[in-house]
Amino acid sequence: MTEWWQDAVAQADRLALEQAQQRQTQLTKPQGALGRLEQLAIRLAGWQGNARPQLERVWISVFAGDHGVAVEGVSTVPQAVTGQMLRNFANGGAAINVMARQLGATLDLRDLGLAVPLDPLPGVHHLNLAPGSANLLREPAMTGALCRQALLAGRQAVLDAAGQGAQLFIAGEMGIGNTTPACAMASLLLDQPVALLVGPGTGLDAEGLRHKTAVIEQAVGLHGPQCHTALDVLERLGGLEIAAIAGAYLAAAQQGIPMLVDGYICSTAALCATRLNPACRDWMLFGHRSAEPGHAAVLAALQAEPLLDLGMRLGEGTGAAASVSLLRVACALHSDMATFAEAAVAAEPAA
């Protein structure tokens, strides 16, 4: 059976890519002097089919979900904070709200399922697929059917973004405990020991980290033998918002919308998405390297060089949002700088 996420992804526009490459050679600077900003503009040109790309319409979907494994004491923060932060997002008070406002970005909020459902919040899509994922230390985090619903919920967010003409898709997440499933998934997908990929998340101390490591090792031992595909890993060791983000990344590539990936949890969803359909990698940029230590290994496996390394570890899409201004400056330089001919500057190096 073929699955929707195996359908072909969009193709970058070769002509626009070549024209943008050509234009870069004509701008009044030594070749390559703007470093990675040059390549970013060229890639955006190919993605947009426009040799002079611009980035006005940025779309941020924050996916929230609870995690049954939170009862094992793997986070510093009570599970109720997932819903409390969702309310904060709806009220405009969280870090991602501030960043979205500053960027002029659309902020879209999707509640995949909380342990205790909230009364409806204004502007939030309450999908309530389940009362959070199940405790992955005891049983699979999701059934196959629930995982597919969550993947589709992510796809729907991208279809909504596409309908609004989004030029860049950012996924953010909110889910107390979600560095635990992210670490478990990364361990199986990368075939690397939990101890190399685990981290303090919201801020565990050394003792807390030892306990979290033992929980994840036990969960990987329980489910690992049943995991034959990336979909198995997602179902058994993922979570609702992680599956939605993987689905969103797959759909964004199919829709031809470039995406800017956030931190540890989002990058693990991106890794899973690339295992489900490797071609989706062609539409990904990586906003930052999170302070969560395992992020580096996930990025390395994706051959991803993130744009920023600011020691951030918040989630919500904030690390990706922080790097949007770099994409915008790349576009502005590429489109607005004078060429050698326009400025009457000698292009060739002196003999």
Ligand SMILES: O=C(O)c1ccc[n+]([C@@H]2O[C@H](COP(=O)([O-])O)[C@@H](O)[C@H]2O)c1
């Ligand atoms: O994005 C990251 O790299 C990141 C790193 C550490 C923590 N977080 C956020 O913190 C929460 C998960 O941390 P924890 O300790 O509860 O597993 C979740 O809501 C994430 O958005 C996010």
Ligand SMILES: Cc1cc2nc[nH]c2cc1C
């Ligand atoms: C306050 C708070 C905000 C967050 N945003 C993403 N994860 C979070 C975790 C906490 C604890």
